[in-house]
Amino acid sequence: MxxxxxxxxxxxxxxxxxxxxxxxxxxxxxxxxxxxxxxxxxxxxxxxxxxxxxxxxxxxxxxxxxxxxxxxxxxxxxxxxxxxxxxxxxxxxxxxxHLPLDSHPTLGNNASIADLLELENIEALDPSERHPIGNIGYLKQPMSATDFKHYVSTRLKFDVTHLTAEKASIQKIGYCTGGAQDFIVKAAEQNCDAYISGEVSERTFYEAKELNVHYYACGHHATExxxxxxxxxxxxxxxxxxxxxxxxxxxx
The missing domain is CATH 3.40.1390.30 (NIF3 (NGG1p interacting factor 3)-like)
Structure with missing residues (x-):
């Protein structure tokens, strides 16, 4: 005990x-x-x-x-x-x-996603945050948007929803687990090729298209x-x- x-x-x-x-x-x-x-x-x-x-x-x-x-x-x-x-x-x-467990660099939800997807060179999605809630990571090799959807779906064991953008390949990825779909704006500011979160909103469809960032909704529960x-x-x-x-x- x-x-x-x-x-x-x-x-x-x-x-x-x-x-x-x-x-x-x-x-x-x-x-x-x-x-x-x-x-x-x-x-x-x-x-x-x-x-x-x-x-x-x-x-x-x-x-x-x-x-x-x-x-x-x-x-x-x-x-x-x-x-x-x-x-x-x-x-x-x-x-x-809640947020402390999202953010923790080794125990957290975001750290777990980075490990599952084998992302490298981890950075803060918002460099101004003392304890970043979202992060950026890099794939070892670029993937097509379709291949990346399959890769994420397989790793997370979840049927991912993909909102498409124009970029032909993906390597720099922003991510924040749970209900952080609106952070796609931060991902665009950091010139990410794709952004991952748990949930998706109606507005996210237009944001992915107009910001030119592929969006992958991977499940609030599944990502956390x-x-x-x-x-x-x-x-x-x-x-x-x-x-x-x-x-x-x-x-x-």
Whole structure:
């Protein structure tokens, strides 16, 4: 077992969570047992993930998407109330890291995408950011836009949506996991051949065409499965406790 407060302190330090201005609180969101015997990792603190934690006897649920987002209503009722009630009933803590987990240079979602796609010479998508949320990487060899779609789809195991541009080949790639489709503008400013994110909007079709940057929508969930697994493994090794990953194949 490991102490909950020590795990939180370690994660906050490693991820530098206090240095981020985020859309939801990073760190401990629901406090359960003071001693952690097992961690369950999931992308989102859904009801299914909570039930999996209960079934597996985990008393720490580690997620990328937790609760208490800006703009949400304050009352803990309805769907969110049911989720939180189950966590409290079973003394399960909820630990969530959003932008700090996207950004981390080795544990993060973006770092995972770079490794999966074997990108090199990693740079910040926005050089003005202290902790870059998006990045740029380079393929070892240029690919056609069609071949790159197949390559990304195979590596991420997701049916990628490709919005085409005029560039004949792709080598310099901007990327930011999740719902960062609007960063295609930053990718264009950095003269990227292509840009990868999770989601796509109606306006993105026109932006890809007019900015001349190929856009690949690779799934919000599919692009953010990896950070919590890397963090869970790191916690497990640091504190010698068991962890597992819960996969709910969200097609979005």
């Amino acid at each position: 490991a102490k909950l407060n020590e795990i939180i302190q370690w994660c906050d330090h490693i991820l530098k969570s206090h240095e981020f201005k985020d859309y939801a609180p990073n760190g401990l969101q629901i406090e359960g047992d003071a001693e952690v015997n097992k961690i369950l990792c999931a992308v989102t603190a859904s009801q299914d993930a909570i039930e999996a934690a209960i079934e597996q006897g985990a008393n720490l649920l580690l997620v990328h998407h937790g609760y208490f987002w800006k703009g949400e209503r304050y009352p803990i009722t309805g769907m969110r109330g049911k989720r939180i009630k189950r966590l409290i009933q079973h003394d399960i803590s909820l630990l969530a890291y 499965r990896f950070g919590v697994q890397r963090l869970g493994k790191a916690i497990s090794e640091q504190f010698n406790i068991e962890y597992s990953y819960f996969e709910l194949n969200n097609p979005i």
